[in-house]
Amino acid sequence: MSTPTPGAALAALITPAGRRDPYPWYEAIRAHGDLVAVKPGLMVAVGYEACSRALRDPRLRVQDGAAFDAVYPAWRAHSSLRGYTDSMLYRNPPDHGRLRRTVSDAFAPKRVSGLRPAIEMMTDQLLDRLADAGAAGEPVDFIAEFASRLPIAVISALLGVPERDQAWFRAVAADVTVALEGVTNVARLAVADAAMDDLTGYFETLLRHREQHPVDGGPAGGPAGGDVVGALLHAHHDGPGQVSRDELIGNMMLMLTAGFETTSFLLGHALLLALAHPGHAARLRADPGFAVGYVEEVLRFEPPVQATSRWSTTEVPLLDTTVPAGTKVVVVLAAGNRDPGRFPDPASFDPHRPDIQPLSFGGGAHFCLGAPLSRMEAQVALPRLLRRFPRLAVAGTPVRRDTWIGRGLDQFPVTVTGPARPVPVDDPGGAVDRVPAH
DSSP, X not given: OOXXXXXXXHHHTXXXXXXXXXXXXXXXXXXXXXXXXXXXXXXXXXXXXXXXXXXXXTTEEOOOHHHHHHHOGGGGGOHHHHHHHTSGXXXXXXXXXXXXXXXXXXXXXXXXXXXXXXXXXXXXXXXXXXXXXXXXXXXXXXXXXXXXXXXXXXXXXHHTOOGGGHHHHHHHHHHHGGGGGTTTXXXXXXXXXXXXXXXXXXXXXXXXXHHHSOGGGOOTTSOGGGOXXXXXXXXXXXXXXXXOHHHXXXXXXXXXXXXXXXXXXXXXXXXXXXXXXXXXXXXXXXXXXXXXXXXXXXXXXXXXXXXXXXXXXXXXXXXTEEEOTTOEEEEOHHHHTTOTTTSSSTTSOOTTOSSOOOSTTOOGXXXXXXXXXXXXXXXXXXXXXXXXXXXXXXXXXXXXXXXXXXXOEEEOEEESSSSOOOOXXXXXXXXXXXXXXX
């Protein structure tokens, strides 16, 4: 069979089959080069260096309202697209820097490091819950009972969301993050819009409460004990370069949904791969420090965010190619992470790789603010989980989210007691049967 054209391979990625297993289609594109022209106005980067440079070149801008106008003029009819466009995710300079600065202190490495004891405590509490749910040997859903609950608890603590509301967030956030697929899944935007409207109403109520009852006796709209919501409210009311109400809510929406979904996907893949490789699981139990390299390899091998995009407003030289003005560049992070020119034997899962440096959290000015927090959650949780449940085993076929850009498990049935069971090799998406044992 002949190699598909880059356009055919790119189109296949938004089909149900392509969403289940995108990796063969990335290789089909790579057969044409590391940076490939699909048609006038559209290019795709699949090489590690091409992706890295595209992410870091300030002349290539993120998809903002003007970019949406060019590809989907009706986007403003969707509250889900409007909501994310009000966040720093879809803003370019100078707005991006203005919005990012309002919350950057909360995600500074020193602040994140200080959260470790709280994350350890939350992890142990959720492990107790998992033990209770699976005490009789019945299957429990690892995603619902742990992988989504931990990051929701952490980000909720930063945003001041009460514990009683956290369970509700998983379902509504799963719906609203369809909007992060851009216009690759327009048919599902109505569901995302309804979820965005619900979340907007919730955040409006939360903000009004915080304005009327500031934390630690601080002034209304003040820093409020240094938390994220307090910082946003301060910037909205009193800060230089004020943040609008829509921008305030957009950033809260981004931090809640993107902040927990990506970590949930990371935890799901990390456990799936550990159970497929008993030697790695044993090492994680015995040596918690092994989790640092292990998590980096999970991020490389199965990144929670598969792709992003950039737009050229001027002609941009990139590698040995020129990106014409007005061109969209699809930056396939997951393909860059499996570039054989950067990673030997890239389709093998190997936590012992030196100098991994995956592209999974992006790069440049838009590098993910929550990356250190997400990494820490996984590094803390995995060894504790596997030590607590040495007989933890797969109890059914994992179910993947039916999306391309965000790749992760929606359901992962496991047992926490009883005899070990083999990992099924018919995992949709092929994550397991492509992984050679070491």
